[in-house]
Amino acid sequence: MTAHSAPPHLDRRALLALGGAATLGAGLAGSGVTAPRPAAAQGLVQPDDPAETVRLWPGLPPGAPASLPREVIVNRFTESGFQDRIATGIGTPAMTVFRPARPNGAALLIIPGGGYVRVVIDREGFECARHWAAAGVTCFVLRYRLPVDGWADRSRAALQDAQRALRLIRATAAAYGIDPARIGVMGFSAGGHLAASLATRHGEETYAPVDAADRLSARPDVAALLYPVIAMAAPHSHPGSRAALLGASPDPATEAANSPHTRVTTGTPPTFLLHAGDDPAVPVENSLMMYAALRAARIPAALHLFETGGHGFGLRRTEGLPVAAWPALFDRWAAAHGQM
Structure with missing residues (x-):
């Protein structure tokens, strides 16, 4: 296959237009981005965001x-x-790159x-990327387009x-x-639906190829689905995600x-699932349905259900709860599949 040169990286001005650095909020004036208060003004010690952001598409x-x-x-700090930043109105989808000091060859x-109406930047994105970096x-946090923003093929x-x-x-x-055979995907809630x-x-042709990169497989080598939206039909669908998509x-x-549990094939990668039984937003049946489909297709899969934890906990909202063990559970599972 033809080698593909690195995709264009955004310059500082473009990065700010993507909301890349919250502590540089003053620089966002006139960019169409609503700047959060600087972290220092909130009494927080917040690490700077990475400066490396990769645009997905060379044109529109x-x-x-x-x-x-x-x-x-x-910023939903209040x-x-x-x-706790969220992004809406994403017209230039991109990845923010978190490079580790000593890469071990794995990537996420x-x-x-965000219910397909927003993207949760920090709690389910940057915080997790810092942890695994x-x-x-090597972590890439995806800021993807939202179906509610007028795209020709919203779903x-x-x-x-x-x-x-x-x-x-x-x-x-x-x-x-990075080892190109050690690239995983990790998705949360509606992002879990997208990851699933x-x-x-991954083999479905959803767009016309734009360059040599599109000759490569889009299959992740493992998938981690955290309190994922799976079902698009009642009674277990998440109504907001369903309507947005x-x-x-x-x-x-x-x-x-558009319900991933109906699309499982022998090409689906090994999958890690995690959910809390008291999730008030996405019923735990979503993970159960996905696990059952994976089992039926004989895809290696792990399912971890916790009594409590709610929804949207990421790494931050687990203190004192058994569900706080989930990153270590994922690490051990991924290592068993040669991915960490």
Whole structure:
């Protein structure tokens, strides 16, 4: 296969337009991004965001509307008590790169949640990337397009971004010190739906190839799905994610086609699932359905269910709970599959 040169990296101005550095909020004036208060003003000691951000598409993303949405970054510090940014209006999908001091050859494409109406930057993105980068894993946090923003094929826009991101990581593996056979995906909530869709639909042609990277496989080598949205049909669907992705009244065939547990094949990678039984947003049956489908297809899979934990806990909201063990559980599982 033809080697692919590294994708274009954003300069400082473009990075700020993507909301890349919260502590540089003053520089966002006039960019269309709502800047959060600097971390120091909030009494926080917040590490700087990485300066390395990789655009997914050399030109406009597939199916772009006449006017691209304008990205807005909001910090929900007042409600959460910690840096907790969300992004909406994503017109230039990208990956933020977290390079470890000593790469161990593994990589993770991290896909935060947000109900397909926002992307949760910190809690399910940057915080997890810092954690695994400290262990030697090169991490790429995906900021993907949202189906509600007028893309021509709303149900495929985010999947197009996920496929393209995985291919770009694989195409530039040597430059990052990555083994191209050790690239995993980790997704949370609606990001778990996107990660599961990538794991089950990686071979589906969702966009016209744009360069040599698109000749490469988009299959992740392992998938980790944390409190994932899986079902698109009642009674176990997450109504908000379903409506954002498919519209108000999708037909049963569309629901089934976009429910990853119906798309599991022998090409689906080994999968790690984790859910809390008291999740008030995404019923635990979503993980149970996915696990059952993986078992039926004889795909190696691990399912961890915890009595308590709620939803959206990431790494931060687990203190004092048994679910706090989940990163170590994932590490051991991934290592058993030669990925960590």
